[in-house]
Amino acid sequence: MKFLNFYASAFALALFSAEIFASNFNPEIGVILDGAYKQGETALSGAEEGFSLGHTELTLSSPIDDLFYGRFTAVLESHDGNTEVGLEEAYLQTTGLPSNLSIRAGRFLSQVGYLNGRHTHSDAFSERPAVYRALLGSHYFDDGVQMNMLMPTPFYWRAGLEVLNGTQLSGSNHDETAGVYTLSTKFGDDIGTSQSWQAGFSYLYNRLTDIDISEEHEEDHGHESGHDGHNHSANYMGKNLYIADVVWKWSPNGNAREEQVALSAEYLYADKLNRFAASNDYHKGWYVSAVQRLSSVWSVGARYGRADLKDAHGDHFHDQQIEESNLSLSWSHSHFSTVRLMYTHQTTDGFSASGNAMTLQYVVSLGAHGAHDF
Amino acid sequence: MIFKSLIIFTLLQSVTLPVWAEINVFACEPEWKALAEILGGNNINAFSATTALQDPHHIEARPSLIAKMRNADMVICTGAELEIGWLPLLLRKAANARIQASQPGYFMAAEHVDKLEVHKNIDRSMGDVHASGNPHVHLDPYRLLKIVEKLKNRLVNIDPANADAYQHKFEQFIVDWKRNVTQWESKAVKLKGKKAIVYHRNWSYLTDWLNIDVIADLEPKPGLPPTSSHLVRLLSVVKQSKPDFILIAAYQDAKGAQWLSNKTGIPIVTLPFTIGGSANAETIKSLYDVTINQLLANIK
Numbered sequence: 191m192k193f194l195n196f197y198a199s200a201f202a203l204a205l206f207s208a209e210i211f212a213s214n215f216n217p218e219i220g221v222i223l224d225g226a227y228k229q230g231e232t233a234l235s236g237a238e239e240g241f242s243l244g245h246t247e248l249t250l251s252s253p254i255d256d257l258f259y260g261r262f263t264a265v266l267e268s269h270d271g272n273t274e275v276g277l278e279e280a281y282l283q284t285t286g287l288p289s290n291l292s293i294r295a296g297r298f299l300s301q302v303g304y305l306n307g308r309h310t311h312s313d314a315f316s317e318r319p320a321v322y323r324a325l326l327g328s329h330y331f332d333d334g335v336q337m338n339m340l341m342p343t344p345f346y347w348r349a350g351l352e353v354l355n356g357t358q359l360s361g362s363n364h365d366e367t368a369g370v371y372t373l374s375t376k377f378g379d380d381i382g383t384s385q386s387w388q389a390g391f392s393y394l395y396n397r398l399t400d401i402d403i404s405e406e407h408e409e410d411h412g413h414e415s416g417h418d419g420h421n422h423s424a425n426y427m428g429k430n431l432y433i434a435d436v437v438w439k440w441s442p443n444g445n446a447r448e449e450q451v452a453l454s455a456e457y458l459y460a461d462k463l464n465r466f467a468a469s470n471d472y473h474k475g476w477y478v479s480a481v482q483r484l485s486s487v488w489s490v491g492a493r494y495g496r497a498d499l500k501d502a503h504g505d506h507f508h509d510q511q512i513e514e515s516n517l518s519l520s521w522s523h524s525h526f527s528t529v530r531l532m533y534t535h536q537t538t539d540g541f542s543a544s545g546n547a548m549t550l551q552y553v554v555s556l557g558a559h560g561a562h563d564f
Numbered sequence: 565m566i567f568k569s570l571i572i573f574t575l576l577q578s579v580t581l582p583v584w585a586e587i588n589v590f591a592c593e594p595e596w597k598a599l600a601e602i603l604g605g606n607n608i609n610a611f612s613a614t615t616a617l618q619d620p621h622h623i624e625a626r627p628s629l630i631a632k633m634r635n636a637d638m639v640i641c642t643g644a645e646l647e648i649g650w651l652p653l654l655l656r657k658a659a660n661a662r663i664q665a666s667q668p669g670y671f672m673a674a675e676h677v678d679k680l681e682v683h684k685n686i687d688r689s690m691g692d693v694h695a696s697g698n699p700h701v702h703l704d705p706y707r708l709l710k711i712v713e714k715l716k717n718r719l720v721n722i723d724p725a726n727a728d729a730y731q732h733k734f735e736q737f738i739v740d741w742k743r744n745v746t747q748w749e750s751k752a753v754k755l756k757g758k759k760a761i762v763y764h765r766n767w768s769y770l771t772d773w774l775n776i777d778v779i780a781d782l783e784p785k786p787g788l789p790p791t792s793s794h795l796v797r798l799l800s801v802v803k804q805s806k807p808d809f810i811l812i813a814a815y816q817d818a819k820g821a822q823w824l825s826n827k828t829g830i831p832i833v834t835l836p837f838t839i840g841g842s843a844n845a846e847t848i849k850s851l852y853d854v855t856i857n858q859l860l861a862n863i864k
Binding site: 253256259283284285286287288290291292338340342343344345346347348376377378379380383386387388439443444445446447448485486487523524525526560561562563564 | 614615617618619621622623624625626627628630631634635648649650651652653655656658659660661664665666667691692785787788789815817
């Protein structure tokens with residue numbers, strides 16, 4: 191029966207492909223404009239005070255043929271009057287491998303944790319939590335290969351492996367062909383029609399902490415490694431990074447358009463920071479976030495998080511700590527435009543900047559706007 | 565080590581598949597699940613990703629939906645960009661070779677019929693309009709019949725062993741359906757020329773079939789929620805052309821319609837829109853029955 195199906199499918203492919211691909215010759219083109227006005231200075235922040243442009247993204251995506259899907263995202267960022275062009279995504283992904291296997295190759299966002307694999311423009315807050323900014327450089331993308339498999343279970347269960355270059359995490363060139371490996375798994379399901387959940391565990395192995403680039407890295411940035419939004423690399427690294435994440439969402443009858451409550455939390459722990467690190471030298475941090483959509487127009491969010499970090503100084507470490515609370519209010523005129531007001535309150539130890547900030551941000555999307563992950 | 569365990573899982577998966585299996589159908593909306601069940605009977609096992617109380621434009625690519633799509637032999641959706649915010653992502657995440665866009669297991673209902681409200685030139689200032697035309701095709705019984713025929717052909721293609729069964733069920737369906745359409749049309753003669761205000765253009769095929777005139781939308785632009793300034797503007801439209809009812813779907817927010825109804829006395833008719841949208845709309849036939857009866861009950 192299954193074999194019969196297979197041959198029937200192969201035969202029918204020739205019949206159906208012509209009508210289906212007729213409209214798909216042009217890639218979907220989408221642009222994200224993201225700008226903000228920020229009052230107040232905060233530690234470990236990528237956003238400058240005053241007017242600034244955030245991630246201006248240009249995305250092209252399309253099925254390549256019946257086996258591959260491709261996506262390209264260029265990011266323009268403005269820092270200190272200079273505009274930099276970065277490539278955040280340039281990958282192809284298989285769509286039709288047997289056994290629900292999928293392989294992605296090129297440059298892409300690592301799938302560790304909950305937030306990391308998501309595009310920043312879909313966040314409910316103007317900035318990622320402090321622990322993400324410290325340990326993953328806000329969002330970690332790199333060159334490499336990703337392989338995922340769905341398990342044959344009635345609930346969602348994905349297991350995945352990534353082999354990555356590591357350059358984007360360490361911020362330095364190195365001779366290793368593969369500097370970072372990740373293993374991750376995610377589970378998820380619905381509870382009735384109103385509730386959905388997802389939980390995940392990730393492990394990131396960073397070989398580059400063994401290679402002596404950390405000192406050189408530090409000289410580049412000086413003592414105040416914490417106040418550096420210019421570089422995308424993580425300011426704090428460990429050989430092992432463990433992440434646990436959980437998300438729960440509720441909406442009446444599962445109709446998320448008008449009303450939804452989304453709770454999420456992540457815990458990150460990194461150890462073996464470098465060759466001088468003792469067993470009690472580690473980074474750790476977490477956040478919890480609650481976002482409520484009040485209508486299709488308004489949503490409010492609250493987030494609290496902290497990070498306990500070790501700042502490397504040659505053969506020893508300085509303790510650093512950051513506690514951050516955010517309140518956000520978002521107004522979306524349509525599905526394609528959002529204006530957000532966010533209040534940030536920080537208490538820090540070992541950083542020069544600290545205090546309160548207000549951010550007024552807009553995020554709009556022009557052209558094709560891809561679907562967001564759960 | 566990891567490769568080894570992946571290989572083991574692959575083997576496990578192929579072993580645990582039963583030799584004879586039903587056709588697993590992942591339907592995006594309840595109407596397609598119901599039609600697949602009518603044609604497939606015991607040969608298929610259908611699941612609907614959405615209910616009548618959910619807005620099919622705004623569904624999240626939830627983990628449970630990926631899991632359901634993982635082992636589907638077929639996806640049946642409306643298409644014409646209705647599910648553009650979630651279906652492409654689900655298809656990629658489920659990584660199921662049988663249902664990708666180039667495969668016979670990928671069936672988009674609206675691709676098989678002519679669509680209303682096809683726009684030659686559009687931009688987003690017109691709202692969230694669908695370039696390839698209005699996708700909400702399932703409330704026109706003639707288009708629905710055409711889709712059922714195409715769906716039958718596709719099922720035969722995917723599962724040729726049961727071709728006769730699909731053909732037989734289809735022929736039964738045609739006879740019943742044509743008789744029903746005649747009855748609905750004779751009942752609905754009284755609805756001809758009635759005027760409606762709609763929340764969203766998801767009634768166009770129904771109103772086109774029953775010759776009901778749509779005089780205004782509660783949405784200022786397609787996809788944008790009703791605003792107070794737009795509702796105030798509608799007051800004068802109501803005064804001029806005296807509509808008979810305000811049509812909203814079970815999943816749509818009733819606030820704007822209620823405000824307008826309170827101000828003007830025009831009745832709100834909350835229609836099921838699809839199967840499950842009201843307690844007595846349990847099948848595709850009763851969906852049409854309930855819809856027409858509710859409209860008739862609200863005219864003078």
